[in-house]
Amino acid sequence: MxxxxxxxxxxxxxxxxxxxxxxxxxxxxxxxxxxxxxxxxxxxxxxxxxxxxxxxxxxxxxxxxxxxxxxxxxxxxxxxxxxxxxxxxxxxxxxxxxxxxxxxxxxxxxxxxxxxxxxxxxxxxxxxxxxxxxxxxxxxxxxxxxxxxxxxxxxxxxxxxxxxxxxxxxxxxxxxxxxxxxxxxxxxxxxxxxxxxxxxxxxxxxxxxxxxxxxxxxxxxxxxxxxxxxxxxxxxxxxxxxxxxxxxxxxxxxxxxxxxxxxxxxxxxxxxxxxxxxxxxxxxxxxxxxxxxxxxxxxxGEESYESIKLFAENSLYSCLGYPEAALLDLLANKALFSLRSGEAASVSKDVQKLFDYLDSLDEAGYHLKYRMSNYALRNNLVPWIEIMESLAWAGRRAIAVLRALENNEDITAPLNWLKESVSEIRRHPKRYTGSILLPLIEYVESKVD
Incomplete structure (x- = not known):
């Protein structure tokens, strides 16, 4: 038809x-x-x-x-x-x-x-x-x-x-x-x-x-x-x-x-x-x-598909009601559960899976900003790509602070970087993934305090 x-x-x-x-x-x-x-x-x-x-x-x-x-x-x-x-x-x-x-x-x-x-x-x-x-x-x-x-x-x-x-x-x-x-x-x-x-x-x-x-x-x-x-x-x-x-x-x-x-x-x-x-x-x-x-x-475009899909699967909040960022939510919850259960951030597989996923989001952001050939799409998405990158950095820096604490290393630099990323997210006018990473960040802050 x-x-x-x-x-x-x-x-x-x-x-x-x-x-x-x-x-x-x-x-x-x-x-x-x-x-x-x-x-x-x-x-x-x-x-x-x-x-x-x-x-x-x-x-x-x-x-x-x-x-x-x-x-x-x-x-x-x-x-x-x-x-x-x-x-x-x-x-x-x-x-x-x-x-x-x-x-x-x-x-x-x-x-x-x-x-x-x-x-x-x-x-x-x-x-x-x-x-x-x-x-x-x-x-x-x-x-x-x-x-x-x-x-x-x-x-x-x-x-x-x-x-x-x-x-x-x-x-x-x-x-x-x-x-x-x-x-x-x-x-x-x-x-x-x-x-x-x-x-x-x-x-x-x-x-x-x-x-x-x-x-x-x-x-x-x-x-x-x-x-x-x-x-x-x-x-x-x-x-x-x-x-x-x-x-x-x-x-x-x-x-x-x-x-x-x-x-x-x-x-x-x-x-x-x-x-x-x-x-x-x-x-x-x-x-x-x-x-x-x-x-x-x-x-x-074919060459940007993996990157745009990673970006898009975390930007699904709308009136339509489907989960905003289902995979990230799952990974963040599993990582936090492992940490609260006593696993060390340095050895937890769930924490590493979250870290790797956040790493892939950062790489996707770089590709979308500097390698995607659809420039009009790139320009439309830049504000949201930038907060995606800030979130990826915040999550990874939170994990880095925990690993530094476990290894009795100086946390001054990673903690300052974490605060910088969190500040960027809170100031940013765009919404991306909602508050999914906030419990992990708060957990890390409680450990530092």
């Missing part, structure tokens, strides 16, 4: 907060998804001021020229380019001028070839800010229905091929869902697509049942907005480099497809995207971890 047999919509969305893509990064990502069975790219980065905070302003001419080049590139690669506007942050739904400003911006993108548009009404307060809105509408949902339907009919009068999608204010949850969602579903034109992120904003699992319940509430099959691998806001310390899991194979029965919200690190996002591509091809046969290993090899 082809990918289109399962999910008609197979897209990604540049929809995160924080540093958004450069035009070359965006164009490269469009080429990448075109090569791997995707068919839609939605533009909607929250920190683009003309998209959201200052949505009433037109884009500068030179930026529109960049957009025109990107839209043409998308067309050439068979990717539908969708422009979204985040006007919900400050719109007056009763204002003719605000409606005109939205259509003016849509018109500018229509003129460079865009035919798919979106209005983002997410991450906003569900309340009116103007008296005339309260007089005109009985509910917040009523204002959204009125505005979206009016935009939809305006687009259709411009060109019958135009489409409109909508991200609602309530975009996640479980049945029975809010009155807002039910009113939105009842009132919106049936051709307007609605997005759903699953039971949570960032969902560990998305089931057929939850999606079917949302579909019933909005009276149409939704498009799933998958907030993995995105790593913005409270997640910006995390590198989401694992495979997609927890999406039931039966989802094609109840949704139109997926849009995947990527990380601000475009190249690193490709690893998770390749696992989505495998899931889209055949959800029933999708195997996350073999797919992931294949993706690591494809993106990092």
């Amino acid at each position: 082809t990918g289109s047999s399962h999910f008609p919509v197979r897209g990604i969305i540049e929809g995160f907060y924080g540093l958004f893509y450069t035009a070359p990064e965006r164009n490269d990502l469009i080429s990448f998804i075109a090569d791997h069975g995707f068919n839609l790219y939605i533009y909607g980065p929250k920190n683009d001021r003309q998209h959201r905070a200052r949505w009433r302003e037109p884009y500068p001419d030179f930026i529109m020229k960049q957009f025109a080049e990107t839209v043409a590139h998308s067309m050439n690669r068979g990717i539908e380019f969708c422009y979204s506007i985040g006007s919900g942050v400050s719109i007056n739904y009763a204002s003719e001028e605000d409606f005109r400003l939205i259509t003016s911006k849509y018109q500018a993108f229509y003129d460079i070839g865009v035919r798919h548009f979106m209005i983002m009404l997410d991450d906003i307060a569900a309340e009116f800010h103007h008296e005339e809105e309260q007089l005109m509408f009985n509910s917040y949902a009523g204002a959204h229905v009125y505005t979206a339907n009016r935009l939809f009919h305006w687009l259709k009068s411009l060109d019958k091929s135009c489409k409109l999608s909508l991200c609602p204010t309530d975009y996640h949850g479980r049945a029975p869902f809010s009155d807002y969602i039910h009113e939105l579903g009842k009132g919106l034109d049936q051709e307007i697509d609605i997005f759903y992120t699953g039971p949570e904003i960032c969902s560990e699992t998305i089931s057929e049942q939850d999606t079917a319940d949302f579909a019933a509430a909005v009276q149409r099959k939704p498009v799933i907005w998958d907030n993995y691998p995105v790593n913005d806001l409270a997640m910006k310390s995390e590198m989401h480099i694992g495979p997609i899991t927890g999406r039931e194979s039966s989802l094609p029965r109840v949704c139109k497809g997926f849009i995947v919200n990527t990380m601000s690190q475009a190249e690193a996002s490709k690893i998770a995207l390749l696992t989505f591509a495998e899931y889209f091809k055949n959800p029933d046969c999708y195997e996350p971890w073999p797919s992931w290993e294949k993706a690591l090899k494809t993106i990092a």
Whole structure:
């Protein structure tokens, strides 16, 4: 079966907060998804001021020229380019001028070839800010229905091929869902697509049942907005480099497809995207971890596979809930158990296994920084590679302090080095392996005290 047999919509969305893509990064990502069975790219980065905070302003001419080049590139690669506007942050739904400003911006993108548009009404307060809105509408949902339907009919009068999608204010949850969602579903034109992120904003699992319940509430099959691998806001310390899991194979029965919200690190996002591509091809046969290993090899290159796998297997903390660094956790626990059982660090096989693994992490970091040929991936990962190296040094230096103590050697130098590494880890803004090595370090500190 082809990918289109399962999910008609197979897209990604540049929809995160924080540093958004450069035009070359965006164009490269469009080429990448075109090569791997995707068919839609939605533009909607929250920190683009003309998209959201200052949505009433037109884009500068030179930026529109960049957009025109990107839209043409998308067309050439068979990717539908969708422009979204985040006007919900400050719109007056009763204002003719605000409606005109939205259509003016849509018109500018229509003129460079865009035919798919979106209005983002997410991450906003569900309340009116103007008296005339309260007089005109009985509910917040009523204002959204009125505005979206009016935009939809305006687009259709411009060109019958135009489409409109909508991200609602309530975009996640479980049945029975809010009155807002039910009113939105009842009132919106049936051709307007609605997005759903699953039971949570960032969902560990998305089931057929939850999606079917949302579909019933909005009276149409939704498009799933998958907030993995995105790593913005409270997640910006995390590198989401694992495979997609927890999406039931039966989802094609109840949704139109997926849009995947990527990380601000475009190249690193490709690893998770390749696992989505495998899931889209055949959800029933999708195997996350073999797919992931294949993706690591494809993106990092054959010569860097072992190093990227060592790095990635310790960077698995995310909403998906799988163990953050399973092997390191096992090795660290075994080493600590051996030490607490009275084994000397100098002779313990478990301590040596941990030391050797930490040594391999250090070597992997060196390779990824100085030998990997995918420079874009290297640049995306450098902050996390650096904390991986600090952790590797901290663990090995902790063991070195214990061995020096056992041999009645001066521990001044190794102890200072350990403190330096621990300080680096605590100051570092990125998360890597969590606190797995902390019990070992605390054990060593207790021995020194």
